[in-house]
Amino acid sequence: MGTTTWTRRHILSLADFRPEEYNTILQTAASFSEVLSRRTKKVPTLQGQVVANLFFEPSTRTRNSFEIAAKRLSADTLNFAPGTSSLTKGETILDTAKTYLAMGTDMMVIRHREAGVPNAIAAEMERLGAKVGVLNAGDGQHEHPSQALLDLFTICSRLDASHPRIELLAGKKVAIVGDIIHSRVARSNIWSLLATGAQVHLAGPPTLLPKWFASFTQTADTPADYASRLFVHWDVVPALQEADFVMTLRLQKERMTQHLLPSLREYHQRFGITRDRLHLCQPDVQILHPGPVNRGVEISSDLMDDPKLSLIAQQVTSGVAVRMALLYLMGGGK
Amino acid sequence: MGTTTWTRRHILSLADFRPEEYNTILQTAASFSEVLSRRTKKVPTLQGQVVANLFFEPSTRTRNSFEIAAKRLSADTLNFAPGTSSLTKGETILDTAKTYLAMGTDMMVIRHREAGVPNAIAAEMERLGAKVGVLNAGDGQHEHPSQALLDLFTICSRLDASHPRIELLAGKKVAIVGDIIHSRVARSNIWSLLATGAQVHLAGPPTLLPKWFASFTQTADTPADYASRLFVHWDVVPALQEADFVMTLRLQKERMTQHLLPSLREYHQRFGITRDRLHLCQPDVQILHPGPVNRGVEISSDLMDDPKLSLIAQQVTSGVAVRMALLYLMGGGK
C-alpha cells in the first residue's frame, strides 16, 4: 500500500510537509477508503499496538474519529479523561505523557488548548529516545493537521476519486471564510492548499482576519510563490468569485462576548454562505465545514443538507480513512 | 440461528411488533444465552461493524449491557459522552447522528430524555437512504423496548428455558406496580405482554396512574381483545391476587418534590412488594424490577435477595443475551 517510504515519526504541523508526503497520505487514504466500503471494515495492521487518545481539551467528534480509525487498524485504544486525571493532582503534562509512554503506548494523539503542547511532548519523547509517534489533533490556535489533510483528501477525491493527488488542485481557487485568526483548521489548511498550487482566498471581518495575515506564510523556508497565491479580503464577494471550493469555519460564540463580533445575525448577513452567494462561484462549487456547524450562521441550513453542494458528510467519512492512513504511516505501515 | 427472516431495520417501539417477531427474538436470545454459558463467550458475527452508543441521557447499566452485547458479537463500539460533546457547541441531535453515520457507524443505540428522538433519527437515516439501524434504548416517557424484551425473555425462559415463546404467557396474570404514568419501561411492557395473551394489571397511586390509562392501547391498529385484558387499580391488592409475575418499577425520587407522592415510606406502605403481600399471588410467583432498586421502597430488601422469588439478577443476565439478539437481527444476522 503506497510505494513512497514514510520517514516522519510525528505529525505536528503541515508547515514543512513536502508534496510527496501529501501524495503518500492521499494515496494511502484512498486505499483505506476502499477497505471502509467493505462489509468487514477492519485490517490487522496495528494488531497489538496501543494508540492513546490524550484529549486534554474535550472532544467527541475528533476523538471518536481517531478511535474508530485505530480500531479498524486493529489497534487497542486508551482514552484519557482530563476531568478525572492526574492533572487535577498537579502532574505536569510531560509527566502524563511519559506515563503513557511507560505503559507501552505506541502512538499518542494529542489535543490541548495551548499551542505547542504536542510539539513539546514529541521533543521530550525524542530526548528520551522513545520510538513513540505523536500526532497533533489540535493545539490552541496553532494547527490541526489531520483536519486539513482530510479536507485535502475530500477535495482531491472529488476531483479524481480513484487517484487523489495534490496536482489536481493546481490553479484552482479555494476560499476560506470566517474566523481565520483564531482557527487552527485554517492555519493547517493554508499550508496544505498552498503546497498544491491552489490560490487561497481568505475572507472574514477585520477583527477576525487582519490584513497582516497575508504574510502569515512568509518564512525563510517557504516557497517564493506562496505569498503570490494567498489573499486576504474583508468582504466575502471577492473570495467567492470563481471559487472552486468554499471552506467555511466554525464560529465560536464566545467571539461575541469578546466584542469581536456584534451578533450571529450580522455575521450571517455579511459572511454566511447562502445559495445566492454561491452564484458568484464556479457552477460546480463545493462547500466544506469542519463541524460542528451552527446552522444558519456560517452556512444556510438548506445548503448544508444539499448533497449536490455540500461535502460536509464526505469530510467526516474521509476523516476516518485519512486518520487510518496517518496512524498506519506513523506506525511504520507494512 | 433462527429460521424466521427478520425485516425490521429499527427497533423503536413495541406497539406494532408481531407475535412471530417476539418469538424470533426469544429464540435468538436463547441461542446467545447458550453462548454466554461457555468459557469463551464471543462470536465473530459483527466483526468489523461499529455500534455507537449515543446516550444523550447518562446511563451506566443499560450502556454497559449494550456494550458487552456488542463486544460479544465482536463489534467495535463508540461511546458518546454528552458532557464533552458537540451538543454543548450548539450542534443539533440530527447533525450529531449524521456525523456518526458518516464515520461508518452500522448501528446506533440511542437514549434521550425526550420522547421521539430515536424515531426522528431513524426517519432521517431513512430519508438519507442510509442502511444504519437505530435502536431506542429509552426515550423520555415513551418506550424502552429492549428492557421489555429482556423482561419477556426472562419470564418466558422461566416457564420453558429450552424453548421460550410468547404462547407460554397466554392466560397468565402479570401485575405492573408503581409509577406507571412516567415509565417508558411500563409502556413497552404493556405492548409486549398484551401481545402474548396475558392479562396485564396495572397498580399505582392515582397521581402516578390515572384511570384513563386503561385506554392507553386503544388505537385503530390494536387487536380488539387488548382492552379486555388491561386493568387499572389504585390499590395493589387486586393487581397481586393470583398474579403469576409481579413487575415493580423504579420510583424516581423527584416525584416527591413534584408533589405527586407524600413520602417514600407511605409509598412502600401502600404499594411496596413485601413477603406478606406475595401471599395474594400464585404460590410460584416471581418478581421483576428493571433496576436500579431503591431497597425498601418498591420492594422489601429481603425479597430482592431471595433467589426463589426474585428474577432481578436473571433480568440483567437476560439483558445481554437479548441485546445480542437485537443487534444480531438488526445487523442482518448470518
Place this chain on the structure above:
Amino acid sequence: MGTTTWTRRHILSLADFRPEEYNTILQTAASFSEVLSRRTKKVPTLQGQVVANLFFEPSTRTRNSFEIAAKRLSADTLNFAPGTSSLTKGETILDTAKTYLAMGTDMMVIRHREAGVPNAIAAEMERLGAKVGVLNAGDGQHEHPSQALLDLFTICSRLDASHPRIELLAGKKVAIVGDIIHSRVARSNIWSLLATGAQVHLAGPPTLLPKWFASFTQTADTPADYASRLFVHWDVVPALQEADFVMTLRLQKERMTQHLLPSLREYHQRFGITRDRLHLCQPDVQILHPGPVNRGVEISSDLMDDPKLSLIAQQVTSGVAVRMALLYLMGGGK
C-alpha cells in the same frame, strides 16, 4: 507459564500473602514483560472474558494500566463511570457489583475511597457462589496490592532481571518516606517488603507517621521477625543511611488544609529526596514513587528525570506486566 498452582480467587490485601505466591507473581510478570517487548504485545489468554473496572474513586493512571493489561490478555473491558451511574440513583455498591456479575463479568477491579469495599464485594460474591475474582485497586487508606506488587517486581527485576524473586531482597534496606499514615500504598508495601526479609524503615513527620505505627504489623498471624525489621523515624536521615531503595510517597495537598503540614516547602526541606541526601544511601541506590509526582516536593525534579537513579518510569512499565500476571492468575491462567 509458571509451575506453581495459584489458589487465590481474590486479591484484596497482601497481609496474608505467602512467599511462594509472591514468587509466582514475579515469575509470571517476568514472562509477560517479555511479551511486552515484542512488536505484537498481545496474547489470547483471556479471550472472551470480561474485566470490569469499577473505579468508584476516579483514576486515570491505574485504570488505564489495568485496561491495557486486560486488553493485552485479549479480555474485553467495561468501565464504570461513577458520575453517570446508578449510584447517583441510590443503588447500593453491592447491588452495583451484583449487576456487573449478572452481566457476565469474570473479574472486577475495584477502587473505592472507603476501606473494605473490595472485601465486602468479594464476600458477597462468595456468598452467592459466584466464580468472579475481585481485585482491590486501592481502598481508602487500607491497601493497594497491585501497586506494592509492581514495586516489588521493579525492585527484584533491578536485582536480577531474568529471575526476579523475593529472596533477592533479604537483608536489603528499604526506606519508605512521606505521608505513611494515610497511604494505602505504604501499607501494602510494608507487608510485601517484610515478607522478603528486607529491613523496612519508615520516615515522615510525626503528624503523618506516629510512633505506634511500628506495631502496625503485629498481629497473631504475623511472623515473629516482622517487628524486628520494621522501624519508624521522624527524621529522614536514619532511614536513608545505607538504604538500597528509597520509596517516596505522594503528598496529598489537602494535608495542609488539615493542618497536618505547615507547607510544601517545609516538607521538601525536611523530607524531600534530593541529590545531597542520596549520599547517605548505598552508592547504587534507586528511587521509586507511585506517581503522580509533585516535582520539587517529594523528590527534586532533576533526580526524578535521572535514569541512573529513578525507577519511576520502570514502575509504570512493570505495572502493566504485573497486572497482566494478576488477571492471568486470577483467571485460572492456562
